[in-house]
Amino acid sequence: MPVNQDTNIVQSQLNIDNKVGVTVHEWAANHYFERTTAQDVYHVEAKVIHDSLDGVMKGGTSLFPFEGEISITWNVEDIDADTVKADLSDWKSIVDRADVTVSEDWTANTITATLNADHNHSDWVSHPFAYVPLSNSARIDAGDSGAKIACVMRLVDVEDWTVEYKTISSETTITKSGSDCYVFFSTDYTIGGTDYDAYTVNRLTSSSVDVTPTGRCTVIKVYK
Amino acid sequence: MKYKIHVSGYLEQTNQLLVSFSSDETNRQAADYQSLAFDVVPYGDVTAQQILDAIAKVAPTICSDIRVAETYEGDDSRAEDLRAFVGQSFEYDENDLLPSGAAQERDAQANTEAEQAEEI
Numbered sequence: 075m076p077v078n079q080d081t082n083i084v085q086s087q088l089n090i091d092n093k094v095g096v097t098v099h100e101w102a103a104n105h106y107f108e109r110t111t112a113q114d115v116y117h118v119e120a121k122v123i124h125d126s127l128d129g130v131m132k133g134g135t136s137l138f139p140f141e142g143e144i145s146i147t148w149n150v151e152d153i154d155a156d157t158v159k160a161d162l163s164d165w166k167s168i169v170d171r172a173d174v175t176v177s178e179d180w181t182a183n184t185i186t187a188t189l190n191a192d193h194n195h196s197d198w199v200s201h202p203f204a205y206v207p208l209s210n211s212a213r214i215d216a217g218d219s220g221a222k223i224a225c226v227m228r229l230v231d232v233e234d235w236t237v238e239y240k241t242i243s244s245e246t247t248i249t250k251s252g253s254d255c256y257v258f259f260s261t262d263y264t265i266g267g268t269d270y271d272a273y274t275v276n277r278l279t280s281s282s283v284d285v286t287p288t289g290r291c292t293v294i295k296v297y298k
Numbered sequence: 299m300k301y302k303i304h305v306s307g308y309l310e311q312t313n314q315l316l317v318s319f320s321s322d323e324t325n326r327q328a329a330d331y332q333s334l335a336f337d338v339v340p341y342g343d344v345t346a347q348q349i350l351d352a353i354a355k356v357a358p359t360i361c362s363d364i365r366v367a368e369t370y371e372g373d374d375s376r377a378e379d380l381r382a383f384v385g386q387s388f389e390y391d392e393n394d395l396l397p398s399g400a401a402q403e404r405d406a407q408a409n410t411e412a413e414q415a416e417e418i
Binding site for chain 1: 391398399400401403404407408410411412413414415416417418
């Protein structure tokens with residue numbers, strides 16, 4: 075199987091309106107995803123090099139950790155090592171965020187990024203790894219305390235969707251974006267006196283909704 | 299679309315039927331095209347008509363190939379590129395030839411019966 079994984083799926087909405095799909099993974103410390111070829115970069119399905127950085131390529135932007143910690147290790151091919159090294163500082167600038175830590179090991183030819191999914195984002199942010207080091211294989215591991223991850227798949231018009239997320243803890247107004255807008259909440263929540271379960275995906279048709287979560291909540295907005 | 303098949307021979311020693319094909323879109327009639335030899339043994343214990351009917355099923359594919367050949371316009375540049383391949387060997391990774399796992403997974407999800415999102 076090209077995509078190796080050991081995961082625990084707790085919620086599946088594989089196909090919502092023939093447009094998007096969302097699965098939620100609750101990881102123990104030993105859970106992981108692994109790809110052995112760049113063809114298995116989700117939504118890219120090829121080695122697509124950055125416009126100006128030969129050592130950087132497009133990453134899969136389907137996995138959105140919202141609790142715990144994950145680490146991603148990219149295995150750089152020997153033949154690409156110099157190219158990746160030359161562009162590494164530029165790549166680090168691209169992924170420079172408070173919730174991301176990068177380390178490198180040029181004995182093993184690996185670059186590892188750790189993502190702290192417990193970090194609160196008060197403003198909307200996009201996927202941290204839209205670009206990744208040039209690599210065929212990579213592996214995502216849960217941190218020591220595990221992780222919770224939403225896998226957001228765009229089923230049609232893959233290039234047209236925008237996915238962004240933020241953290242809320244009290245009543246917050248969520249504004250519709252684009253003409254087609256889906257929202258995911260990581261906790262149970264209430265809108266106008268109606269209770270909704272965590273992890274369900276709703277279509278936002280109102281121009282905005284006031285959402286009250288039951289605790290620290292990651293909101294993921296998928297729109298085009 | 300109408301297809302015609304022309305039986306130009308039956309080789310008893312090798313149990314082969316020689317058949318050629320044409321369609322409404324091909325430039326010539328079936329009898330004018332080169333025949334293909336079909337082994338009749340694999341069809342088993344069936345009638346001659348059933349063998350002919352089974353062979354006729356490949357007519358759309360054969361006639362499509364004829365149309366491609368008849369409408370092909372030469373490309374000197376491509377011919378030069380193809381000549382450059384001669385004498386060389388090439389290797390492909392299976393991942394370049396088969397759909398990726400990511401693509402298969404996305405297709406599988408897209409083919410799952412859709413559920414309607416609640417509107418808020």
